[in-house]
Amino acid sequence: MATLSMAAAADPLPVSLDDVRAAHDRVASAIIRTPTLISQTLGALLGATVYLKFENLQFTAAYKERGALNKLLQLDQGARTRGVIAASAGNHAQGMAYHARRLGIPATIVMPRTTPNVKVSQTEGHGASVILHGENVDESLAHARELAAERGLTIVHPFNDLQVIAGQGTVAVEMLEDAPAIDTLVVPIGGGGLISGCGTVAKALGGIEVVGVEAELYPSMYNRVKGTALPCHGDTLAEGIAVKEPGSITSEIIGQVVDDIVLVSERHLERAVSLLLQIEKTVVEGAGAAGLAAMLAFPERFAGKTIGIVLCGGNIDPRLLANVLLRDLARSGRLARLRIKLQDRPGALYNVARIFDQEQVNIIEVYHQRVFSTLPAKGLITDIECETRDAAHLARLMEALQAEGYEVSPVELA
Structure with missing residues (x-):
């Protein structure tokens, strides 16, 4: 099976299957062997056999x-005594802080000043000393390197480190042991540590396609391996894989073990997060849902295959999750806002409400707009937020309103 960079295929990989298996022996007693479960419902929806690895x-x-x-378990005693340092705004910070405290290793995390307070407090809660520096992770990493040199600390890079990559590959060791029928792994790419480790395992075992997934807004690894120059910026739901500069080590490995990289839109990421909560009853962050988003975006590419998807994280802000769920309800027609033009006279709103009652549609909120409107002074716009059973039910409501002479249109989502 062809990989992204055939020219590099002859070079030995810097991480081997034996390295990953040794890492698994090392960490197995201190991590959760998360389940790999088949999803009958997602499989039926997508026309494939779908296994999910619940790393969340x-x-x-x-x-x-x-x-x-x-990485921590392979430090010598001097390095453990001096301590470790990392730059991260999220999951790497918490993972390192938690295990450093377990092992009695002092940990310092440099986080961007823009990091949400909840992530700062969670990292501190795991026993790490947090330093806020820089506007992004790149600036935080530069400061972490300075501190490491000054204090003799060991840097634990979130992805561009062979021992870290080997540790991440243990995900695939477990997944392929639990579901050996998997013929395609679909793995999110940020800096590339997870897919480098998993891809190393898959290619060593043979016969397994490896597909990476990036958010459309941050196609950094896609650019590097495919020679494109797509922009990397924007506010993505998948902030865990919003990386502008992928790792040099991971880029080399990905060129040999990854067969393809696909890009997914924000809409598909939102849909994937929502489906995983509704169908699998599991909370997954945007980056963690990227594998499913790829299947939603390119169903024909994965049809008929036995797919392994890594749900790599579940740290999503509750308010953001609520917003994603409501937006998905709106896109499916179960939640809608209708804009209706009325004449400003007694009974106008009552007559509209009567039609909603007749069609058994629940009204959630009503917004009247008399002043800021292009209508004549005796006209008004009413936005009615409502709850329906599905898109067909919403269509029947709009037809009933139009049949009574009302001009009505849905307020569309972006």
Whole structure:
């Protein structure tokens, strides 16, 4: 099976299957062997056999613990005494802080000043000393390197480190032991540590296609391996894989073990997060849902295959999750806002409400707009937010309103 960079295929990989298996022996007693379960419903929806690896069930809700722990366990006593340092705004920070405290290793995490307070407090809660520096992770990493040199600390990079990569590959060791029928792994790519480790395992075992997934807004690894120059910026739901500069080590490995990289839109990421909660009853962050998003975006590419998807993390802000769920309800027609033009006279709103009652549609909120409107002074716009059973039910409501002479249109989502 062709990989992304055939020219590099003859070079030996810097991480081997034996390295990953040794990492698994090292970390297995201190991490959760998360389940790999088949999803009958998603399989039927997507026309494939779908296995899910629930890494969102780790203690810190992400796979990042594996690589961090593998690195920490291989430090000599002097390095352990001096301590470790990392730059991270999320899962790597928590994974490293948690296991460093377990092992009695002092840990310092440099986080961007823009990091949400909840992530700062969670990292501190695991016993790490947090330093806020820089506007992004790149600036935080530069400061972490300075501190490491000054204090003799060991840097634990979130992805561009062979021991970290080997630790992340333990995800695939477990997954392919539990579901040996898998013929395609679909893995999110940020800096590339997870897919480098998993791809190393898959290619060593043979006969397994490896597909990477990036958010459309941050196609950094896609650019590097395919020679494109797509922009990397924007506010993505998958902030865990919003990396502008992928690792040099991971880029080399990905060129040999990854068969393809696909890009997914924000809409598909939102849909994937929502489906995983509704169908699998599991909370997954945007980056963790990227594998399913790829299947939603390119169903024909994965049809008929036996797919392994890594749900790599579950750390999503509750308010953001609520917003994603409501937006998905709106796109499916179960939640809608209708804009209706009325004449400003007694009974106008009552007559509209009567039609909603007749069609058994629940009204949630009503917004009247008399002043800021292009209508004549005796006209008004009413936005009615409502709840329906499905898109067909919403269509019947709009037809009933139009049949009574009302001009009505849905307020569309982006």
